[in-house]
Amino acid sequence: MTVTALAGIVMIGIIFVTLAVGFPIGLSIGLGSAAGMVIIMPQMSSMMVSAQKMFQSVNSFSLLAIPFFVLAGNLMNFGGIARRLVGCAQLVAHRLPGSLAQTNIVANMLFGAMSGSGVAAAVAMGGILGPLEKEEGYSDEYIAVCNIASGPTGMMIPPSNIMIVYSTVAGSVSIAALFMAGYIPGILWGLGCMVVAGVMAHRRGYISKGHYTFKFVMKTLWEGIPSLLMIVIVIGGILGGIFTATEGSAIAVAYALILGFIYRNITIRDLPRILFDSVKTTAVIEYLVCVSGIMGYIMTYTKIPALVANAILGVTDSAVVILLIMNIILLIVGCFMDPTPAVLIFTPIFLPIVQTWGMHPVHFGLMMVMNLCVGTLTPPVGAILFAGCRTHNVKIEQIIKMLLPFFAVIFVTLMLITYVPALSMFIPEALGLV
Numbered sequence: 001m002t003v004t005a006l007a008g009i010v011m012i013g014i015i016f017v018t019l020a021v022g023f024p025i026g027l028s029i030g031l032g033s034a035a036g037m038v039i040i041m042p043q044m045s046s047m048m049v050s051a052q053k054m055f056q057s058v059n060s061f062s063l064l065a066i067p068f069f070v071l072a073g074n075l076m077n078f079g080g081i082a083r084r085l086v087g088c089a090q091l092v093a094h095r096l097p098g099s100l101a102q103t104n105i106v107a108n109m110l111f112g113a114m115s116g117s118g119v120a121a122a123v124a125m126g127g128i129l130g131p132l133e134k135e136e137g138y139s140d141e142y143i144a145v146c147n148i149a150s151g152p153t154g155m156m157i158p159p160s161n162i163m164i165v166y167s168t169v170a171g172s173v174s175i176a177a178l179f180m181a182g183y184i185p186g187i188l189w190g191l192g193c194m195v196v197a198g199v200m201a202h203r204r205g206y207i208s209k210g211h212y213t214f215k216f217v218m219k220t221l222w223e224g225i226p227s228l229l230m231i232v233i234v235i236g237g238i239l240g241g242i243f244t245a246t247e248g249s250a251i252a253v254a255y256a257l258i259l260g261f262i263y264r265n266i267t268i269r270d271l272p273r274i275l276f277d278s279v280k281t282t283a284v285i286e287y288l289v290c291v292s293g294i295m296g297y298i299m300t301y302t303k304i305p306a307l308v309a310n311a312i313l314g315v316t317d318s319a320v321v322i323l324l325i326m327n328i329i330l331l332i333v334g335c336f337m338d339p340t341p342a343v344l345i346f347t348p349i350f351l352p353i354v355q356t357w358g359m360h361p362v363h364f365g366l367m368m369v370m371n372l373c374v375g376t377l378t379p380p381v382g383a384i385l386f387a388g389c390r391t392h393n394v395k396i397e398q399i400i401k402m403l404l405p406f407f408a409v410i411f412v413t414l415m416l417i418t419y420v421p422a423l424s425m426f427i428p429e430a431l432g433l434v
Contacts, residue, residue, distance in 0.1 A: 008302035011036035025341045026287050033294035050294050057293025060168050066161050067282040068249030072256045073120050074274045079260025081227045082124045085110045088224035098201025100133045102194055105150040109190045119387045122151035126391035140392055141399050148388035149406035150193040152373035156186030162339045166365045169347040173361045175245040176238050177433035181362050181424045185417045192409035230255050292344035305349045319357050323418050326350055334375020342372050366424040370414050
């Protein structure tokens with residue numbers, strides 16, 4: 001066995017063994033990568049090269065958008081923007097069966113899109129709408145599944161932190177193109193959840209009885225438009241070439257902070273806590289990017305991506321079958337790994353394969369992100385699943401059966417995104433971004 005092969009086997013072995021015994025994903029990647037580096041070069045050199053790769057991996061202007069979007073999301077949560085978005089969502093969904101649950105789904109799409117975090121959306125919207133839904137007589141299980149199933153939509157609809165990470169790993173992939181490509185898949189996911197929620201509500205007798213007066217509609221819009229304008233300003237500015245995605249994230253922070261002060265939901269005393277929460281979240285993401293820089297170097301050095309590509313292509317040369325295999329692998333990986341490290345690990349492996357037959361990196365990025373978003377709804381990791389269960393005080397075994405129809409609709413949407421490129425590429429192509 002060559003030294004190169006040994007380094008790759010040791011790295012992968014340590015990562016999987018440490019994950020199996022419960023190590024944090026960042027520590028597992030770091031330990032495995034460190035062991036691989038020591039094998040392929042002397043100890044002193046391995047330390048210097050590791051430091052260089054860690055620095056290079058985060059020395060990216062694009063990655064600066066992540067801490068700003070995280071901070072903007074926290075400011076929106078504290079600043080009363082979430083409640084105003086709920087009001088706007090109610091105007092859309094109030095005449096549908098299970099109107100408050102439908103409102104929850106629409107609000108998750110809006111708030112998640114602004115914050116870039118499915119967990120934040122599920123917790124914020126669940127906390128606001130959950131008590132109201134219980135007053136209407138909705139069951140805890142129904143409330144929870146509607147909130148949880150629609151939580152990941154915000155990770156698809158821009159701005160999305162996971163897309164920024166993918167753009168950095170994939171190289172020379174436009175963040176603006178990825179953002180625009182996420183709209184149709186994210187909206188399709190949300191609409192699918194609304195259909196399932198409506199059918200469930202009709203069977204359970206959760207029929208809307210609300211009727212809003214013109215005065216109430218105008219008042220709600222007046223209160224909600226400043227919050228909705230954040231999407232227009234940030235995305236519009238990026239598309240118009242006024243500023244980059246990173247500069248747009250800083251503008252989102254300033255806008256959310258100003259609104260928080262205007263609404264009087266944020267005070268100077270709240271800022272240290274908001275900043276500290278944002279730093280903790282950002283540190284986790286940036287650390288994963290750092291250690292994945294070492295891992296990426298070892299994978300290239302040991303030619304692991306080429307070996308995996310040859311193994312997959314050795315099974316079949318059909319693009320349809322290969323994409324199905326990739327979907328299955330990513331769905332399984334998503335069950336055990338958060339989206340960020342999964343993107344960092346599997347993008348360099350799978351992207352070169354799909355590019356051999358001309359699949360656009362933007363299309364592949366949406367396929368990968370959507371697969372990994374499904375993993376946030378499944379145990380044992382399932383960040384949104386566990387956060388939603390805590391928010392609504394239900395157990396996973398109580399709701400898993402009710403989640404199955406949502407999974408069916410999400411899987412159909414995933415297959416459409418995978419095999420119909422236009423669903424991802426239409427908007428970026430129409431805007432001349434690709």
